[in-house]
Amino acid sequence: MTDALTESLTRDEKAAGLTEEQLHQLVGLVEYDEEQDVFPVTGWDAIVFVVGNATQTAHYYQSAWGMRLEAYSGPENGNRDHKSFVLRSGSIRFVVNGAVDPDSPLADHHRRHGDGVVDIALEVPDVDKCIAQAVSAGATVVREPEDVTDEHGTIRIAAIATYGETRHTLVDRSRYDGPYLPGYVAAESTYVRKEGQPKRLFQALDHIVGNVELGHMDEWVGFYNRVMGFVNMAEFIGDDIATDYSALMSKVVANGNHRVKFPLNEPAIAKKKSQIDEYLEFYRGAGAQHLAVATNDILASVDALRDNGVEFLDTPDSYYEDPELRARIGQVRVPIEELQKRKILVDRDEDGYLLQIFTKPLGDRPTVFFELIERHGSLGFGKGNFKALFEAIEREQERRGNL
């Protein structure tokens, strides 16, 4: 049995000053037998967004979310098609792309989907092994493995298709020490962090949820099982996550050590329109619904984010006053009034507890949003909060006229 926790961290994780112990705590890693892994994944590489205005979105992630700009590609260095800003917080890299050329395929993508995630890129030790496995399991290769080189070295890169128009780029950057990928130049933030604001508001990525069409959840669970050797972690169906109105079903797949976790949702039949249906309608199909970013101090992060104008879903006071909830969650690291003040949700399971909060949609369409999560032993997803969360989402859906 290989102890996956002794495996080395990605360079990004090391650069973020994360230790294995901290990462274990932040995102809830487990041990697994790496030797049996048909599709070894080291960790997240980058989350790539296409947006309507990358220049301003990059500013938003710096000014509101405390990220730092570290690389750039655009017309000034030969990329006449689009602007691309590479931003970092802890071990997470976001890449924000927006069309410059009106004929750019990104402009067309944005017209159809609005702001969204096009690529959930993963760092892997052996791109060719992954692609051979993916092909043998019937996946669609959208970029054949190739070496790309510049003065900083060589990356090995390929990509496979996943749900909707989303892809997983697979990158081996072990022979590369440039700021991101060949074609990018190092860049620095001109944005100056507010005095007193924490150095970073989140350290790592915990999970990314995919929304797929009615009847397709099991197909995509099967895809991750078969193509990428991911294991099933949890499932939430029926009463778990149904409210009187909208409902969904969800299953979670993860790589062997759970560093990469993908919950997959599909709408369930309910009295009114499911929040997943609303997403599918406005995203024009399947896509990434929310990104959960891990923090070791959700109270400080939420305070800073609110101060920067980020809007979160509301939680009614009755949630915190419910004696059943208070009995179930027991003792957490702060008095419950501190959570109530900030509308932070709390859930406990047999392994521990977690604190979490959800933002309103980030863009114009009711599609992609963020979750902040602070884990204390719990490996779950806040199942005990699903009802309160979905009722909050439904209040927003109603305000948008989409319930």
Ligand SMILES: [Fe+2]
């Ligand atoms: Fe989540």
